Amino acid sequence: MSRDQENSLVAKCQQRDRQALETLISRYERPIYNAAFRMLGNSDEAADVTQTTFLKAFENIDRFDLERSFFSWIYRIALNEAIDQLKRGKRFEPYVETPADGAERPFERAARADVADRVQAALMDINADSRTVLVLRYFSDCSYRQIGEILDIPAKTVKSRLFSARQQLKARLGTELA
Amino acid sequence: MNDERVFELLSAAADDDLTAAEQAELDEILSGSAEARRLQAELAQMERDLADTPELLPPPGLREQILRRVPQPRAGFSIADWLGELRFGAVLRYGFSAAFGALLAVAIYESQPQFGSASDITELVGTMAPDTDSNKRRVLDSFSFRDKGISSFARLEQRDRALLVDVRIDTTRVVDIKFDFSAAGYEFEALAQTLSNLESIQFSNKVLKVKGRGQRRFAVLLRSPDDDVLADEAQIHLEYSSNGKLLRQGMLSADRQNSSDE
Numbered sequence: 001m002s003r004d005q006e007n008s009l010v011a012k013c014q015q016r017d018r019q020a021l022e023t024l025i026s027r028y029e030r031p032i033y034n035a036a037f038r039m040l041g042n043s044d045e046a047a048d049v050t051q052t053t054f055l056k057a058f059e060n061i062d063r064f065d066l067e068r069s070f071f072s073w074i075y076r077i078a079l080n081e082a083i084d085q086l087k088r089g090k091r092f093e094p095y096v097e098t099p100a101d102g103a104e105r106p107f108e109r110a111a112r113a114d115v116a117d118r119v120q121a122a123l124m125d126i127n128a129d130s131r132t133v134l135v136l137r138y139f140s141d142c143s144y145r146q147i148g149e150i151l152d153i154p155a156k157t158v159k160s161r162l163f164s165a166r167q168q169l170k171a172r173l174g175t176e177l178a
Numbered sequence: 179m180n181d182e183r184v185f186e187l188l189s190a191a192a193d194d195d196l197t198a199a200e201q202a203e204l205d206e207i208l209s210g211s212a213e214a215r216r217l218q219a220e221l222a223q224m225e226r227d228l229a230d231t232p233e234l235l236p237p238p239g240l241r242e243q244i245l246r247r248v249p250q251p252r253a254g255f256s257i258a259d260w261l262g263e264l265r266f267g268a269v270l271r272y273g274f275s276a277a278f279g280a281l282l283a284v285a286i287y288e289s290q291p292q293f294g295s296a297s298d299i300t301e302l303v304g305t306m307a308p309d310t311d312s313n314k315r316r317v318l319d320s321f322s323f324r325d326k327g328i329s330s331f332a333r334l335e336q337r338d339r340a341l342l343v344d345v346r347i348d349t350t351r352v353v354d355i356k357f358d359f360s361a362a363g364y365e366f367e368a369l370a371q372t373l374s375n376l377e378s379i380q381f382s383n384k385v386l387k388v389k390g391r392g393q394r395r396f397a398v399l400l401r402s403p404d405d406d407v408l409a410d411e412a413q414i415h416l417e418y419s420s421n422g423k424l425l426r427q428g429m430l431s432a433d434r435q436n437s438s439d440e
Contacts, residue, residue, distance in 0.1 A: 021248060043234075044324050044325070050240060051244050159189075163190070170221065
């Protein structure tokens, strides 16, 4: 979907076109959920953040500037929601497939888990700023420019954050990569 | 060789963001350093791991849930204006308004989340909690859990000097729920359930284990063996599992700030 097509849908949403709204939800439900899940490591919280993101977006759709990118706007809402959720603190353990006895230590658990679990565990172990740029780069396929738009930072800062984030992630994944 | 510089160049290379000069610098470093090549291989492996991490499907029904909660589009007329244009007199107009209000109330009630409505234990079998008419009920905490094929809601209430845990589950597979009251200072006293019985119930003073599948609702009554135990300090640990695999741990805590009298 081109930016023009997307903004045409947003303009229809501003005119209370229910069909356009459903199309936008269909387009963004999965990527927003995935970004939220990678930020939070928890399917329930990711679903809640996805829902809140759309509700906030449509609540404020009248204020959206059609000269801007809806993609960047809704991702910014989603990431802010996810970060707020992280700040509120987790009440429940993230869902990781582990034996019920809970005796296994995180490192041992990581060694047994598959690639996706190892990557997610490492992501959850780095700071939120670094996790955010990695999520946008690898799970949302964003360019430097798009990441900069979403986070409202210059492309140069995106580059340096990605450099630092990769260092952190590599350190967490450690010897697994040998 | 400066590791930091090499990693910086490799990171930029991963994003196709090297200038010609930087590319030449990196090539030279890589050709002369086994350590730099090892770092490059490690970074490449990390990139593959990230790329191999699968995209996830949102939970079934999430889209419909969002659509239900998004405010309906404003129509091109106002109901008040429309009523005002009717020429059937005030009585009919007010009657219509009242009917509309009732319909709206029903619609709002129907749109409540499945497990979000106020707790009413009268549908449970057996009398086990103090009479709600004469005792103020205080909702202390709640916990909801949703995963593939499983949805559950648990609420902790204070009923006089007893605690009540009201639990609802809706599952397509057998789920085990373990309640650990050992940190609550309270002990298990009774369990009441709807006519759809749980598959199994095991309990001791401090731990209750139940097994259920499909739509089940039950309530657990806890009492303090000691009058000095304060309800406000109670904590109950929950554990959901299926086929021996832990799905979720949670806690109902009486000392949260969101308690409300009902």
